[in-house]
Amino acid sequence: MSEPLHHAPRKRALAAASSALMALAAIVAFAPGTAQAAPAADHCVVNLSTHETTCAATQDAAFAADAAAAEEVGIQSVTLITLYDRTNYDPAGGTRSFVGDGSYTCSAAYSPVEFSVDYLDAAGWSNRASSVHTYRSCDIKLWDSVTLSGASSTWIDNLANLGTIGWSNRAGSYQIS
Ligand SMILES: [Ca+2]
Secondary structure (H helix, E strand, C coil): CCCCCCCHHHHHHHHHHHHHHHHHHHHHHCCCCCCCCCCCCCEEEEECCCCCEEEECCHHHHHHHHHHHHHCCCCCCEEEEEEECCCCCCHHHCEEEEEECCCCCCCCCCCCCCEEECCCHHHCCCCCCCEEEECCCCCEEEEEECCCEEEECCCECCECCHHHHCCCCCCCEEEEC
């Protein structure tokens, strides 16, 4: 049985690990100088249990690669959040998903926050998400800038067009609860 994911020290570890992994993912996913132009269609899965980030050319391939790697260490990946570059959950522009282990479910309440992702810019995802889908009772709050600073959105369950609440291509960091 793996350790529960929602302990505070785990969040700090996640933030640090994610920064390093996202930086690596950005190097893999983008040629220098192209990150601000039309982003390539890239698909990454951030595993909150293993702290590994797995990227592939398609969303299905990214999920499959993450699931295979997690299974080797006894974790069954389950999707908590998927960010989409495009509206209407269209994966064609790229996706970034966060997965937990098979038994993980977010708490019904918005407090405490269960995960924080402080640096979407390092992953090439700052000002990019235009729709978001959540699972396992999780909700997401978007922040305008990195490190959970600037304005923040309401807690979002699923939203096919973040533009309807003024949050398309805007989030620089976010929280999950
Ligand atoms: Ca977008």
